[in-house]
Amino acid sequence: xxxxxxxxxxxxxxxxxxxxxxxxxxxxxxxxxxxxxxxxxxxxxxxxxxxxxxxxxxxxxxxxxxxxxxxxxxxxxxxxxxxxxxxxxxxxxxxxxxxxxxxxxxxxxxxxxxxxxxxxxxxxxxxxxxxxxxxxxxxxxxxxxxxxxxxxxxxxxxxxxxxxxxxxxxxx
Amino acid sequence: xxxxxxxxxxxxxxxxxxxxxxxxxxxxxxxxxxxxxxxxxxxxxxxxxxxxxxxxxxxxxxxxxxxxxxxxxxxxxxxxxxxxxxxxxxxxxxxxxxxxxxxxxxxxxxxxxxxxxxxxxxxxxxxxxxxxxxxxxxxxxxxxxxxxxxxxxxxxxxxxxxxxxxxxxxxxxxxxxxxxxxxxxxxxxxxxxxxxxxxxxxxxxxxxxxxxxxxxxxxxxxxxxxxxxxxxxxxxxxxxxxxxxxxxxxxxxxxxxxxxxxxxxxxxxxxxxxxxxxxxxxxxxxxxxxxxxxxxxxxxxxxxxxxxxxxxxxxxxxxxxxxxxxxxxxxxxxxxxxxxxxxxxxxxxxxxxxxxxxxxxxxxxxxxxxxxxxxxxxxxxxxxxxxxxxxxxxxxxxxxxxxxxxxxxxxxxxxxxxxxxxxxxxxxxxxxxxxxxxxxxxxxxxxxxxxxxxxxxxxxxxxxxxxxxxxxxxxxxxxxxxxxxxxxxxxxxxxxxxxxxxxxxxxxxxxxxxxxxxxxxxxxxxxxxxxxxxxxxxxxxxxxxxxxxxxxxxxxxxxxxxxxxxxxxxxxxxxxxxxxxxxxxxxxxxxxxxxxxxxxxxxxxxxxxxxxxxxxxxxxxxxx
Amino acid sequence: xxxxxxxxxxxxxxxxxxxxxxxxxxxxxxxxxxxxxxxxxxxxxxxxxxxxxxxxxxxxxxxxxxxxxxxxxxxxxxxxxxxxxxxxxxxxxxxxxxxxxx
Numbered sequence: 001x002x003x004x005x006x007x008x009x010x011x012x013x014x015x016x017x018x019x020x021x022x023x024x025x026x027x028x029x030x031x032x033x034x035x036x037x038x039x040x041x042x043x044x045x046x047x048x049x050x051x052x053x054x055x056x057x058x059x060x061x062x063x064x065x066x067x068x069x070x071x072x073x074x075x076x077x078x079x080x081x082x083x084x085x086x087x088x089x090x091x092x093x094x095x096x097x098x099x100x101x102x103x104x105x106x107x108x109x110x111x112x113x114x115x116x117x118x119x120x121x122x123x124x125x126x127x128x129x130x131x132x133x134x135x136x137x138x139x140x141x142x143x144x145x146x147x148x149x150x151x152x153x154x155x156x157x158x159x160x161x162x163x164x165x166x167x168x169x170x171x172x
Numbered sequence: 173x174x175x176x177x178x179x180x181x182x183x184x185x186x187x188x189x190x191x192x193x194x195x196x197x198x199x200x201x202x203x204x205x206x207x208x209x210x211x212x213x214x215x216x217x218x219x220x221x222x223x224x225x226x227x228x229x230x231x232x233x234x235x236x237x238x239x240x241x242x243x244x245x246x247x248x249x250x251x252x253x254x255x256x257x258x259x260x261x262x263x264x265x266x267x268x269x270x271x272x273x274x275x276x277x278x279x280x281x282x283x284x285x286x287x288x289x290x291x292x293x294x295x296x297x298x299x300x301x302x303x304x305x306x307x308x309x310x311x312x313x314x315x316x317x318x319x320x321x322x323x324x325x326x327x328x329x330x331x332x333x334x335x336x337x338x339x340x341x342x343x344x345x346x347x348x349x350x351x352x353x354x355x356x357x358x359x360x361x362x363x364x365x366x367x368x369x370x371x372x373x374x375x376x377x378x379x380x381x382x383x384x385x386x387x388x389x390x391x392x393x394x395x396x397x398x399x400x401x402x403x404x405x406x407x408x409x410x411x412x413x414x415x416x417x418x419x420x421x422x423x424x425x426x427x428x429x430x431x432x433x434x435x436x437x438x439x440x441x442x443x444x445x446x447x448x449x450x451x452x453x454x455x456x457x458x459x460x461x462x463x464x465x466x467x468x469x470x471x472x473x474x475x476x477x478x479x480x481x482x483x484x485x486x487x488x489x490x491x492x493x494x495x496x497x498x499x500x501x502x503x504x505x506x507x508x509x510x511x512x513x514x515x516x517x518x519x520x521x522x523x524x525x526x527x528x529x530x531x532x533x534x535x536x537x538x539x540x541x542x543x544x545x546x547x548x549x550x551x552x553x554x555x556x557x558x559x560x561x562x563x564x565x566x567x568x569x570x571x572x573x574x575x576x577x578x579x580x581x582x583x584x585x586x587x588x589x590x591x592x593x594x595x596x597x598x599x600x601x602x603x604x605x606x607x608x609x610x611x612x613x614x615x616x617x618x619x620x621x622x623x624x625x626x627x628x629x630x631x632x633x634x635x636x637x638x639x640x641x642x643x644x645x646x647x648x649x650x651x652x653x654x655x656x657x658x659x660x661x662x663x664x665x666x667x668x669x670x671x672x673x674x675x676x677x678x679x680x681x682x683x684x685x686x687x688x689x690x691x692x693x694x695x696x697x698x699x700x701x702x703x704x705x706x707x708x709x710x711x712x713x714x715x716x717x718x719x720x721x722x723x724x725x726x727x728x729x730x731x732x733x734x735x736x737x738x739x740x741x742x743x744x745x746x747x748x749x750x751x752x753x754x755x756x757x758x759x760x761x762x763x764x765x766x767x768x769x770x771x772x773x774x775x776x777x778x779x780x781x782x783x784x785x786x787x788x789x790x791x792x793x794x795x796x
Numbered sequence: 797x798x799x800x801x802x803x804x805x806x807x808x809x810x811x812x813x814x815x816x817x818x819x820x821x822x823x824x825x826x827x828x829x830x831x832x833x834x835x836x837x838x839x840x841x842x843x844x845x846x847x848x849x850x851x852x853x854x855x856x857x858x859x860x861x862x863x864x865x866x867x868x869x870x871x872x873x874x875x876x877x878x879x880x881x882x883x884x885x886x887x888x889x890x891x892x893x894x895x896x897x898x
Contacts, residue, residue: 008798015806022810022833026817031826038829041810045836052803052847057857061839064864069832069871076875077825080882089823093891097770101819104777109812111784116804118792123799126851135854136861144858151865158869165876168883767894770827774819 011051018044031077031089035070042066053125056133176226177236177256183219183264184307186212187271188300194293205289209296210275216303217268220261227261232655237373239309247368255309255372258655262505263306263437266512267430269636271299273629274425277520280626281421281527291331291419298324302430306437311360311370314438318356318398321431322349328426329418341414348411352401359394366391376444385448392445392452395438396459403435403489406463410717412486416478420523423478428485428519429512436489436508439496440658447499447660457497461589464490466714468596472603473700473710476533477522480604484559485515487593491574494586500577501661502653506644507570509652513640514558514567517633521552524626525608528619535604540613544620547627549609551634556605558637560598560678563671566641568678572671573644580664591677598681606689803844810837824878824888828871835867 021044025037042065049058081088092098129135140148190212198205227234239253275295282291301324305317323346330342364370366387367378382388399405404412415427426432439446439456446452467486474480488511495504526533528545542549558567571594578587621627644652646666653663687693700707709715764775810833817830839860846856882888 011798011802015802018806019809019813022813025829025833026813026821031823034826034829038832041833042836045840048803048806048840049843052843053851054843054847054857054860057843057860060861060864064868065832065836069868072871072875073825073829076879079879080825080888082886089821089826092770092820092822094768097768097774098820100774100778101770102816104774104781105812105816105819107781108777108784108815109808111781111788112808112811113805115784115788116801116808119801121800121804122848123797123801125848129851129854132854132857136858139854139858140861147862151862154869155865158872162872162876165873165880168880765897767897769890769893770819777815777819 014044014047014051018048029087029089030085031081032074032085034089035074035077038073039066039070042070053128054132056136174236176222178238180219180223180256180307181238181254183216183223183268184300184303186216186300187296187303191293191297191300194289194296199289202288205292206275206279209292210272212296213268213272213275213299216299217272220264220268223256224261224265227256227258228655232258232657235373237309237371239371248364249369250312250364251310251371252313253309254307256307259440259505260306262509262656264303266509267299267302267306270429270512270516271295271302271425273632274421274516274520277523277626277629278419278421280623281523282419287331294324294327294331295425298328298426298431302434305434309371309373311363311372314441315357315360318402318434319353321434322346322353322402325349325415325426325431328422329415331418331422335417338417341411341417345411345415348408349401352397352399352408355394355397356401359391359397362391362394372441379444379448388445388449389451392449393455395442395445396452396456399435399439399493400459401435403432403493404486405435405459405490405493406466407716409463409467409486410720413479413482413713416476416482420478420519420526423482424516424519424523427482428515432485432489433492433508433512436492436496436504439493440501440505443496443501443658443660446496453497453499455497457494457583457586460490460492460494460497461586462490463487464494464593465589466490468593468600470710470713471600472596473707475536477525477535477538477604477608478519478533480535480600481515481518481522484597484601487597488515488559491571491590491593494590495574495577498577498581498583498586499660499662500574500581501658502656502663503570503573503577505656506573506652510558510566510570510637510641513633514555514637517551517555517630517637518559520626520630520633521548521555524548524622524630527622527626535608537614538608539611541609541619545622547621547630551630552609553605554634555637556601560601560682561594561674562678563675564641565638567637568675569641569645572674575674576664576667576670577662579670580667581662591674594674595677595681598678599685602682602685603689606685610690800844800848804841807837807841807844810834810840822889822891824881824890825875827890828874828878832867832871835863839863
């Protein structure tokens with residue numbers, strides 16, 4: 001067995017953190033706790049990005065996900081919360097659906113893990129790129145400029161749509 | 173010799189041509205229709221005489237065959253052609269003479285009938301078909317004409333088709349015949365499969381060398397089914413009495429002289445097959461003998477003049493079949509010839525009576541006809557004497573040959589049976605004569621003798637009934653047997669004591685009839701009362717018709733019910749079941765739409781999982 | 797040694813947890829959060845593969861960025877929808893919205 005490096009230890013810690021947060025999010029009965037766990041998961045994922053030498057992406061993750069999206073979610077929770085805090089995020093009342101859901105999820109995970117485990121995937125990280133951001137910029141505004149523009153338009157539409165939906169229909 | 177025989181195919185063609193001409197053109201001119209028809213049969217008769225001259229001046233064993241290949245497959249060859257030997261020549265003469273006389277008689281009998289032209293058309297096609305049957309050289313052709321004469325019988329029995337009883341009788345005749353023909357056809361197919369050829373001559377040659385005789389047993393029995401139907405043997409006899417619904421000349425021609433004799437003719441033609449199967453011969457003799465007794469017993473108590481004659485025909489046919497069964501083919505054919513003459517005479521005479529009495533057929537409503545219709549009466553008596561077997565008329569010689577054959581070949585049971593039937597025959601015929609022609613008149617119609625066009629055929633037939641038997645008698649050295657014979661046919665020396673016994677039995681029968689019905693020393697009514705049960709049984713023809721009707725109801729109706737059940741339950745069930753299945757599936761699957769988005773998401777992911785796992789399995793089994 | 801396998805297995809686990817959340821939670825917002833989790837798992841996949849197999853091309857990271865953009869848009873619209881529904885039905889339990897039931 002080869003040496004276990006700090007790198008690997010780091011990975012294990014981050015991975016565990018992320019998974020536990022995710023589990024916490026799903027299993028919690030209080031929606032605010034779930035939201036918090038979600039934020040922790042996002043941060044975990046960002047740490048993974050850093051571990052993978054995708055610095056820019058990790059920052060974007062923190063900014064957008066852990067910052068903006070999570071806040072958005074918390075606001076929404078605030079607006080729609082009613083009743084006991086402990087009862088806000090219960091599981092599906094139909095036990096059948098719940099168990100079937102768990103079963104399907106388990107099968108899917110097992111299938112994917114089996115597929116991955118039995119494939120021969122590379123073990124060693126290759127060389128890192130020096131100027132990842134620069135390359136990203138070049139691609140984003142060069143080869144994939146259409147995707148960039150469309151994404152921008154999508155964001156605009158989303159904003160407009162969200163405003164309209166959230167404002168509701170005026171009583172005439 | 174060959175010139176005339178080569179043209180002999182014209183004999184059946186002439187009447188068939190007449191049929192076509194009458195059918196297509198002459199419906200509006202009945203007199204012309206009759207003329208064409210009689211001309212055709214007359215010419216056919218003349219040609220037959222020529223043929224007879226040729227054949228009977230040659231050696232007895234000579235056979236003339238002229239055939240063309242009709243169906244030529246590997247393994248089966250069927251020809252179409254004519255075969256002329258003394259046997260077919262005799263049949264030609266009988267058929268053409270009787271047909272001609274009957275058609276001439278019909279000019280008078282059917283006068284005024286709206287279907288006059290159609291009648292002669294049917295008579296022509298019948299004559300043509302019968303002659304075709306007689307001249308056929310192979311089984312396939314025989315079967316074609318066999319069915320054709322059956323069709324003509326149907327057309328002529330149901331001639332007065334407005335009558336319900338006539339329609340029913342025609343159907344009955346055709347269907348009963350069909351049952352027999354089914355067996356006949358199976359036998360022919362067997363022969364075709366076994367030998368690949370249906371010609372009489374070829375088959376006879378091949379059978380001589382054939383080892384496996386056991387396979388011939390079913391063939392012989394199946395082939396015999398045809399004569400059982402066509403010649404109305406028990407149990408397919410039921411159509412013949414009902415066939416009396418047709419006009420009387422039709423009864424005379426078809427159901428006395430010619431068509432019903434076709435079965436006997438076939439037995440003679442195919443004698444080489446039957447004689448090789450002793451079990452079949454025994455069966456044939458038994459069926460014939462039984463039919464003879466059975467029919468004679470019913471004839472004893474019938475009241476309708478035509479029905480008495482019909483059962484008499486059945487009985488005589490039984491005699492002929494029995495003769496062929498015991499191997500006396502010559503005797504059977506001899507009786508066929510004499511029977512044709514005197515039976516048609518009897519029928520035409522009965523027709524004369526019926527015509528004179530405006531349709532009356534019940535003998536108890538007749539009586540006292542002798543002084544008013546002398547020609548009819550005395551020709552009828554001659555016919556009856558011939559039928560009863562009084563020497564020296566023709567019937568005596570032929571019937572005696574049969575009885576002699578039975579006695580001399582050791583069939584004592586059949587000999588005794590034949591003798592009893594001879595007694596009964598004489599009795600019922602003279603019962604008929606004494607009640608209908610003599611005694612006091614029980615009708616009030618003014619009866620008078622028929623026209624010459626009707627009485628001349630009667631006279632001609634009377635002469636033939638008297639004299640036709642001499643050709644087979646010892647007085648002329650039995651010329652008939654000299655020509656009409658085949659390998660395996662029995663011939664016996666004339667036995668005077670047998671002759672004496674049969675004559676005495678006939679005379680005793682006549683005497684008994686005279687005592688009961690003429691002198692009325694014993695009252696027939698008291699006899700009827702004393703043996704009421706037997707009388708009822710015989711009068712109702714042993715209830716066979718009722719039995720058949722019940723069987724038909726059970727089987728046909730029963731089958732229909734079964735099939736109806738199958739149709740309703742199984743076929744409809746399948747279709748309805750499919751519809752129900754679809755509806756049920758819909759009803760059940762409806763519950764998947766519960767409006768819950770998560771359930772739908774579940775289905776979605778479940779599908780993905782299925783695909784994932786299948787792909788994994790495929791890949792891993794492919795890799796392994 | 798930590799290889800691509802481990803990253804991908806981690807990603808699969810997160811994805812599975814996300815699926816479980818989608819299928820078994822009652823609160824609409826919680827389901828939306830589980831969807832976000834699934835998207836994050838996919839992002840990890842992209843970046844890991846990019847890092848291990850072809851680090852010169854940063855297309856994987858690019859794709860991950862686009863996914864983030866789309867996720868943001870989707871979350872905003874989705875939450876707006878949920879708030880709108882809440883105004884009418886006073887509930888965010890998905891099991892209460894069964895108008896399409898047979």
